[in-house]
Amino acid sequence: MITALAGGVGAARFLSGLVKIIDEKDLSVIVNTGDDMQLYGLHISPDVDIVSYTLAGIVNEAKGWGIKDDSFNFLSSLKGLGYETWFNLGDRDLATHMYRTLKLKQGLTLTQIAKEVSTSLGVKATILPMTNDPFETHITTKDGLMHFEEYFVKKGSADEVLKITFAGSENANPSEEVLGSIKNAETILICPSNPVVSIGTILCLKGVHDALKQTCARKIAISPIVAGAPIKGPADKMLRNLGLDVSAYSVAKLYADFLDVFIIDNADANQKQHIEQLGLEVKVTNTIMKTPEDKISLAKFALTA
Ligand code: FO1
Secondary structure (H helix, E strand, C coil): CEEEEECCHHHHHHHHHHCCCCCHHHEEEEECCCCCEEECCEEECHHHHHHHHHHHCCECCCCCCCECCCCCHHHHHHHHCCCCCCCCCCHHHHHHHHHHHHHHHCCCCHHHHHHHHHHHCCCCCEEEECECCCCEEEEEECCEEEEHHHHHHHCCCCCCCCEEEEECCCCCCECHHHHHHHHCCCEEEECCCCCCCCHHHHHCCCCHHHHHHHCCCEEEEECCEECCEECCCCHHHHHHHCCCCCCHHHHHHHHCCCCCEEEEEHHHHHHHHHHHCCCCEEEEECCCCCCHHHHHHHHHHHHCC
16 A cells, blocks of 8 residues: 655656556555635535545646636626625635535545545545645734635735744644554555645644654655756745745755655756755655656655665
8 A cells, every 4th residue: 555645736746657657546545635725615625625536637727726627607706796706716626615614514534535536536546635624724814814825826825934833733632543644554655745734734633753663665756946046936935934945955854754765857966965965865856846747756766665
């Protein structure tokens, strides 16, 4: 069994290559829910939907999120009624959020709902929200405290990150399914997602770090930082907020106490020895996923690392 820890777009792109070379039923994906947000009275789960839509083959490939060829009539009408519409919810995407919100009201958990939605989309992998408990990543900038999505989407992650807080983290527990998928895995893949607010949120849940240290699975991470910059998203600003420089080494350090293998891009080959000093095996390859073939070869490389 393979268990992957995932955030949003970068992870989903990697996973879409992985499922082409394994039996998708053998894959469990633990997904970050720190981006979850209440919007218009709906419970939005951006990363869970990105992973589900991508594995279902319906994601908008160019953007990496939302449903391909979706319309935005709901949003434009809502704008006409005077609402802010900076977070682009498509009309088909809206059904997912409406379904999730209604089912939550009926007492189902985020895990049960993710299973129902992904199964209805034909996804064979097991999609596991990292927790069923309330958990939101908040960012503080000079303009004050805001939800991660407001920082990332509305403000375009323009400002320096002064503080990162995980609202709910003191009470949020990983689901039993999440802990089980870590304990029972033969291989655990840490996808190339934001190490602070996508993977970091999963790691901060009570018991996850210990489970990762104790599992006899082989644990392999792919660096989301290449040549001193993230492929996508604000990981650089997050690392700087933690006082870390923006490098593959910094990410390796965040994962070193439970990790076996760290995969870095050819552009960072010069960091290999330095990262090995953290007690990690380091493998070097092309980690930039431009084509479907890139995703498949990176997945193959990771599985045999
Ligand atoms: N990202 C954007 O940059 N702009 C958007 O308008 C946007 C809408 C959106 C709607 C549904 C969804 O599941 C994801 C969406 N995302 C959007 C992506 C999201 O902000 C980030 O990619 C993840 O939260 C980061 O992992």
